[in-house]
Amino acid sequence: MANHISDETIEYVGILAKLELSGEEKEQAKKDMESMLDYVDKLNELDTDGVEPMSHVFPVNNVFREDIVTNGDDREEILANAPERKDGAFVVPKTVE
Amino acid sequence: MGILDLTALELGRKIKAKEISAVEAVQAVLEQTKKAEPAVHAYVSYDEESALKRAEEVQKKIDDGTLTGPLAGVPVAVKDNICTKGYKTTCSSRILENFVPTYAAQAVENLIAAGVVIIGKTNMDEFAMGSTTETSAFGPTKNPWNQEHVPGGSSGGSAAAVAAGECFMALGSDTGGSIRQPSSFCGITGMKPTYGTISRYGLIAYGSSLDQIGPMAKDVSDCAALLEASASYDKKDSTSIERDEYDFTSALVDDVKGMKIGIPKDYFGEGLDPEVREAVMAAARTLEKKGAVVEEFDLGLVDYAIPAYYVIASAEASSNLSRFDGIKYGYRAKGAEGLHDMYKKTRSGGFGPEVKRRIMLGSFVLSSGYYDAYYLKALRTKALIKQEFDKAFASYDLILGPAAPTTAPKLGESLSDPIKMYLGDIYTISANLAGLPGISVPCGKDSKGLPIGLQLLGDCFQEKKLIRAAYAFEQTRTYEAPEIVKGGVQ
């Protein structure tokens, strides 16, 4: 056991999760993740060979919508919570250099 | 007897009989709320004006015969991760501090149709991640029984609001025990239905495959009535289950004769507080005296539920919470340089430490090279845990145990050691992994005067058995409210 999480890993996961951690937070995150993973490693005691991973508890399938337009123009409602809007659109920092 | 001493169903009957008006009921709750909130802080927000206005409308509809249901006019609280149209829904997070949904959760729609009056939105652990309601960005909720203690979580605000008389009943959500554990800590009854029974549409997701909305109330009857009013098959939720029947209140029968109840030995091992153990075993004896067949058995895999849960819940959460990015709604950090900096500053500033911890863990276990070892392993473990329960329910109608290993801890005691906090969910978590219904019913108090909860688990779709046993047990006790309610409005 005893997982080791490197600085690079924390940096990398931060990029994936879009979280920016301070130096102190990073150290804490490393420790937290190490102890969580040590704990999770308990699962390795279990022999799960041949066991189908279970995403859904119930065998429900084929839940469909018919292809019929049910929504109208709700633009005002959709934009109502936007931190910044312009010309009926959401504003984001420029996405091209 | 004052209004606040009534149960929700009793109040509903008196409103129907015109002994009490819906407005009077709301006024009583609001007065109690103003009195109790400084000490308890159960609500993130409540709106007196709109509650009173709604009570008037509801009263009119009761008077003209359009609203006839048992909960018409009853003041209800809603956990703040369940969307309310035109009313702030924050998940107790800074990142959603000003979010006003333009749509309501299906469960809320159902309750509005049943004529309830929503008082406000209850405090919770941020994004339902926690077991104490201390991770709320808006400050912790305190246990109405003793304000030095936590109310449990994540639906701690809902539990505290019911216990403190700040509403008659409340909706909570349960991903790993978040209804049952705070119900236990606050001395009320709370139920997690079978996965898919109450629509998740409008419930802001934490772990989608585990999340389930459920009722929290003063007693089993109210719980059954609130479940009946909130549940529905919803075509907007692909995981919603069409149940054969929704008349849960028909199971309120004081009869457990011949019912087979299993007690997992594994639930009574190390870590269980002796006072909790004693109260729960006493409850088992009570049920036995009433004619149930009670026996111990080996459930197995109990220790694997928590690690499996944290992998699955964190993984789903890391994806579910990626939509909070400062573009469409919620908090956006100022002064960012470029898109990715905006994302990072917004999310780092908008989420609290526990949420960030789980997002980091979840992102890691799904990342390239780890998916099989962690995520698939956890899903396989989940399948094995489900098999264990299938085996158990082949022999027993119900499984009996504690809702939590201890009574409510003191504020600040749990957060320092996350693993220890996670271990507090040991009895509740596997019901979420296996999709099972579970109920927590008060069964005593410890020497500090803090409530203890008895948990009953049923097989999928067997809510009625749970309700029947819980109701029969409840008949041997009387509901007790904390001091903060006594001496309340008469």
Place this chain on the structure above:
Amino acid sequence: MSKQYETVIGLEVHVELATNTKIFCGCSTEFGGAPNTHTCPVCTGMPGSLPVLNKQVVEYAVAVGLATNCSITQNCKFDRKNYFYPDNPQNYQISQLYLPICRDGHVEIETDGGTKSVGIHEIHMEEDAGKLIHDEWEDCSLVDYNRSGVPLIEIVSEPDMRSADEVVAYLEKLRLIIQYLGASDCKLQEGSMRADVNLSVREAGAEEFGTRTEMKNLNSFKAIRRAIEGETDRQIALLEEGREVTQETRRWDDTKEKSYPMRSKEDAQDYRYFPDPDLVPVIISDEWIEQIRDAQPELRDEKRRRYKETYGLPDYDIDIITGSKHLANIFEATIDHGAEAKEVSNWLMGETMRLVNDSEMDLTDISFAPEHLAALIGMVKKNEINRKVAKEVFEKIFKEDVDPKAYVEEHGLKSMNDEGALKETITQIVSGNPKSVEDYKAGKKKAMGFLVGQTMKATQGKADPGVVNKILKEILESL
């Protein structure tokens, strides 16, 4: 360049399906519309909203799979592809990684090099992203989610193609199949069909593949050709210099005819796929597959056979007309309005193609009403107008979809087929051109053409040239 190189190409083709609504919500998929007017909580990633699958998407995907000889995954699932970008409102795209709906198919393509089979690795269903509009004046971009959640299928080929010709032939083939199925209009320019090119080079005869790059932003066949040539050259140049090709995604800039790497450090390509817990598996029974197969419209090869048997058209004409489902539809509808097949074919092969080429438009943009062409053909047959006039009128039909009867009436274009009146005119022309008459009599048959021309001029082109010829000959012989 001393060594010989071979280019190895695989394609990822995204096709927008022709459903009425989006893949997971009841918003319209209609093109255009003011920003964010075709949106709802689901396709804008509002908290608490949940997706519900559009059944038609599954049926189109299965239909395309069957038509491309794929095996159908009868228990398929949706997965989340996690990455942050503003056009993706949930910051994950619902797609299929582990169990795509179709696998292991192929299509036959024909190029000058002969016939060849291109393997299809898989086809999966997914949702489209929104659109980013870059503000010219301020340092920001605007997000429009009207396209967010429009259903796509992504068709992933095997790396079986070796040249731009093969790539274009493969795309044409897919386009035809999908258009025939009615599953999409497949317009490259409008983005309802988009191709990403995975390309690597290797020394001729080598067994191992080279390192590949993925090129995006290719929105015409011309751009695809240029990008393939450009990228092949770039990779060969790198190898010749002893350098390595980096595996990366590149954006093709067709105006500069150059590609650029697309991603930065912030885009770690680690999508953390996992099964979407909000959606349930799709189980496709044998019966359902058969239903979809039975409901399939006539595909191109069947149409070809039928046109030959029923109408006896030449192979060349059949190839052109069936080369576009839209053109074939116009062909059949015009016949349904009473026109003769051979005539319709002539108008489509001749004038229609000429006008399409002149205006550099897509065949799918032909928008005239087939009954107008049928009416025009009828008028020619009844000699109400002559062919020259008919061509003029057809141009009006093609461009403005005018009603030919009304147009001819309004502009007085009807043929002068009153022989008496025509005789009078011709007699005048003959007497006014004695030199030509002389030439004719002297055996210069060319003079006849001049006199016909004069007659047509005098009748403003409305006379039937055949009738003019006949009368003129009679008059000249009688002199």
